[in-house]
Amino acid sequence: MADTSQKRNAPWPLRLAIVFLSLLLTLFFIWLLSFLLNDIGDMPGPDYNAIQKHHVPQEKLDESSDLATQLDGVEKRIKRQQEIQGTLQQSMRNAETALTKIADLQRLSIEGGGKPSEVDRQAMENARSRFYTAQDEYESANETITTLNDERHQLKQSIASIDAELRQFKNKSQAEYNDARRSHDLKIASLKLAFVVPLLLLAAWLVKKKRGSIYQPFNWAALVATFWMVWLVMWDHFPRDFFKYVAILAAIGILGAFLTWAIRSSARPRKATLLKRHREAYQNHRCPACDFPILRGAFQQAVWTKRGPKLHGEAPSQTESSRYTCPSCGEALFDQCGDCGEVTQTLLPYCSACGRES
Template sequence: MSNALRLSEKWFRRGLWLVAFLFAWFLTGLGSTIVGDLPQVEQQRSLEDFMDASRTAALRQTLKSTEQAAEDAQAALEQAQLKLQTARADNRAARETFDNWLATRRATQRPEQDDELLQRTRELDGLRQAERDALAAVQRQQQAALDASQASQRAQAELGRLQDAAREAYRSAQRAQELRVFGYRLALTLPLLVVAGWLFKKHRQGASWPFVWGFIFFALFAFFVELVPYLPSYGGYVRYIVGIVLTVIGGRYAIQALQRYLERQKQAEAQPDNQRRKELDYDLAQARLAKNVCPGCERAVDLKDGKTDFCPHCGLCLFDRCGHCSTRKSAFARYCFACGTAAVPAGRAEDAPAQTAT
């Protein structure tokens, strides 16, 4: 078809296609923004919304208090362990000193040192008692840390049971919410697709065709790109069922369209040659001839041999003779390329011999 267009007309058409794509791009941006904001019409719910509020609050408070108690017990345990280490070191050092002193006393056998022996023994007993007290403090803090940890585990387990009990209701509500949001998107995009189909059928070749095609591109993108990724899965059943339904609908439409097309072709091929050429669009006929295709039946024809004047499939006249110079030319040409004489209209072809003779 482009071979039959004027040079300026080609550039105008390219510019109009650019307008169509720009129009579609801006519409797509607006549509994407709207579709992306649609989930905001629904309140986002969490798992905690389906749990016992009072029990959950009490458990979370218990967890908080037990975690704090565990932290305090751990800090106190570290201090107690440090004190225990100090007491053990002091006791060990005093024991070594006492052993050395006791060995010296045995060597000298001095009775006046008995009081000092008793005093040193009492000091060692005090150090041993301090060590035992430090060890008891460590054990108490270990017990406190263990109690806090077990209380935290019990609260966490109880909270987990509450979450498990609420999870199914939460998932059901989430699926229902996703379905509602998908319904909003479908209610927005499906009418656009319907309008796009109507525009394609009625106005795709009208004066405003760039805007029509731009809207069609936008509607297709909104439906198949903006909508389909949000299609609920439910294990894949919904997607496959929707795919089957769309395939059946599209297939039936394609089959019916093909049958209607073949029926129109049969009716057109049954008409007289002059009537068929008169009803064919000029630009469409030129485009098909450029592709070695019959403009009437759309079957391949060898047009380069210079001898084929009629379609061997439907009998449509493809080449004739100029009434002025008898040059072989395309039967769809409006003027003779050899002498420039206007071609005889298809409806008046039967008058051509009389005009020529005159």
């Protein structure tokens, strides 16, 4: 009776659908793992403000803030005095223009034989008074700006001194924060790896243990997804100089595993692989053990070339023997079936006549 448990090749549309669904399942596994790892990565880290408060004296911060407020007030007062100077300059220009015009009128009046009127003299006096007043106020604004500039210079020096002290405190705070941040990142990476590496090992164990199972695509999808997430975690959290060594070691490990598998498959092939080789050898009329031509029946007098046997004339009429052994390696290739007595291939699992399992 035939073994119905032997895996049959599915039609290619179904195989294509299985491959597509396996890739889709892998993407969903990666998506799920990324959500879980992101939740682990959302754990609160070190608080820079708390570390800064521990190292930076509050009175220094208050003093720096007060000095900055005073400097801002001085800057505004200087700007206001400069605006006043602009207004006074315009007033002086207007008074100077009025003085020039009045002087011209008086000159014309004197040249005509007259003398300046009382109104002209009063206008001249008013213009001169406005000019001198604006000039005095402009000079006063200059003195105020000079005083404010001195005050601004002193404030800037005080701020620079305070900033130098604060910079030292903040450097200590930043150094402690960087150390705490590195420790936190290492903790997050360890938790992520502690979560995903066991899943990777479990998936690898299932792929190896359930070899030949019809549900193997599930195991491969889990293996690829977990391997990808382990790679991403290491890429995100480990230094690049360290990561290159990990990547090289991982590549060596993967290539070594495939090379070991290839060597073992060549030296000790699996039952399905061995059966496939035997089938192909019998179909090509070659010994499955040493590839020597099977000189039996119609092929006993054939000429063997690279393209296969070439028959010359008619096949021999003598009856084939019940047993045939390869003359090159001594492997028994044909023998009588124990049930029906018909001649069948000894290296294939079933009798070609009755179907009995050998």
